[in-house]
Amino acid sequence: MSELEKKLLVLRKKIDEIDNEILTLLNKRMEIVKEVGELKNNTNAPIYRPEREKEIIQRLTNLSKQQNGVLGEDEIKAIFLEIFAISRSLERKERIAFLGPEGTFTHQAAESRFGANARYLSLLNIEAVFKSVANKESKYGVVPIENNTEGVVGITLDSLKKYGVKIVAEICMEIHHSFASMQDDLKKIKRIYSHPQAYNQCLGFLETHGLLDVEFIPTESTAKAAELAKNDENSGAICSKIAAKLYNVPLLFEKIEDNKSNRTRFIIISDFKTQKSGNDKTSVIAKTSHKTGALFELLKKFKDKNINLLKIESRPNKDDTFNTWFYIDFEGHIDDEKVKELIESENMIWLGSYLRDC
Numbered sequence: 001m002s003e004l005e006k007k008l009l010v011l012r013k014k015i016d017e018i019d020n021e022i023l024t025l026l027n028k029r030m031e032i033v034k035e036v037g038e039l040k041n042n043t044n045a046p047i048y049r050p051e052r053e054k055e056i057i058q059r060l061t062n063l064s065k066q067q068n069g070v071l072g073e074d075e076i077k078a079i080f081l082e083i084f085a086i087s088r089s090l091e092r093k094e095r096i097a098f099l100g101p102e103g104t105f106t107h108q109a110a111e112s113r114f115g116a117n118a119r120y121l122s123l124l125n126i127e128a129v130f131k132s133v134a135n136k137e138s139k140y141g142v143v144p145i146e147n148n149t150e151g152v153v154g155i156t157l158d159s160l161k162k163y164g165v166k167i168v169a170e171i172c173m174e175i176h177h178s179f180a181s182m183q184d185d186l187k188k189i190k191r192i193y194s195h196p197q198a199y200n201q202c203l204g205f206l207e208t209h210g211l212l213d214v215e216f217i218p219t220e221s222t223a224k225a226a227e228l229a230k231n232d233e234n235s236g237a238i239c240s241k242i243a244a245k246l247y248n249v250p251l252l253f254e255k256i257e258d259n260k261s262n263r264t265r266f267i268i269i270s271d272f273k274t275q276k277s278g279n280d281k282t283s284v285i286a287k288t289s290h291k292t293g294a295l296f297e298l299l300k301k302f303k304d305k306n307i308n309l310l311k312i313e314s315r316p317n318k319d320d321t322f323n324t325w326f327y328i329d330f331e332g333h334i335d336d337e338k339v340k341e342l343i344e345s346e347n348m349i350w351l352g353s354y355l356r357d358c
């Protein structure tokens with residue numbers, strides 16, 4: 001045995017002992033989690049408590065700092081989010097619908113919160129995810145709501161208005177696109193498949209590589225684009241790295257998005273109210289009358305109550321007028337007195353209050 005192997009053996013023995021301890025402790029933890037699950041199941045209380053998860057991560061991050069531990073917040077978060085995901089599935093097996101197919105960024109976002117072992121339902125459009133949650137076929141739904149290059153996803157805002165489900169969490173994720181193709185000669189590429197949002201985020205790359213004039217075929221998802229490109233030799237797909245891998249399409253270029261700080265905000269929808277965490281965001285629908293200064297009056301209410309507005313987006317009524325309604329995000333939780341008052345006084349439709357991640 002070499003010197004290295006001997007030293008490795010000693011260190012690995014130590015690792016094994018620690019792993020045994022970790023496993024014993026994890027099993028102990030999960031026994032208690034099961035008791036929590038029974039309590040919650042008796043009262044039909046929500047399993048997912050993001051504010052409690054945040055509190056644990058915060059506490060452990062501080063503890064790690066005090067101990068001069070090598071693990072920082074990101075590492076602690078990655079480890080414990082996986083533990084929480086397993087805890088939740090032990091408490092109650094709940095189905096999570098997401099905008100599929102597998103390999104989409106939404107799938108990635110869903111796995112970041114619900115872990116690799118959850119019961120997932122991949123659906124082919126955003127409205128189907130809303131329907132699945134509204135019909136109680138799925139407990140949770142994960143859909144994109146906005147991108148910092150392309151703006152909001154209209155169908156998500158419209159579905160929030162239509163289906164009466166609640167936002168229980170948001171997930172902010174960095175988005176990197178890749179160009180994948182079975183064809184390595186770019187000149188032979190006759191079609192580009194992608195979701196329109198992804199396509200529009202990569203116009204600079206397409207121009208630089210002489211691909212802007214190539215026919216663009218919009219797809220329902222970037223993963224579908226990869227699947228189509230797999231079977232169409234003279235085409236390319238703008239998709240995620242995982243989608244290209246999933247469908248075995250060679251990656252020609254990575255990180256091709258124009259905005260290198262490209263991020264997408266996803267929401268988790270469900271049917272319950274989350275508890276206050278101290279760093280929350282609330283989303284509402286507001287309508288104004290067609291009178292001079294009506295929108296000004298609405299916005300003034302936010303100022304008077306010292307509530308910080310985060311987003312205001314107008315959406316068409318989709319009737320025979322050109323009238324609109326507003327989707328609004330602001331700081332605070334519905335359990336804050338001033339937030340509750342504002343929502344009630346303006347007859348706003350409350351869409352959810354949830355832990356801020358973006």
Ligand SMILES: O=C(O)C(=O)C[C@]1(C(=O)O)C=C[C@@H](O)C=C1
Binds near residue numbers: 033036049052056088
């Ligand atoms: O504290 C709870 O309510 C739990 O269900 C336990 C637990 C955990 O594993 O610590 C699991 C799921 C919740 O989202 C939050 C925390």
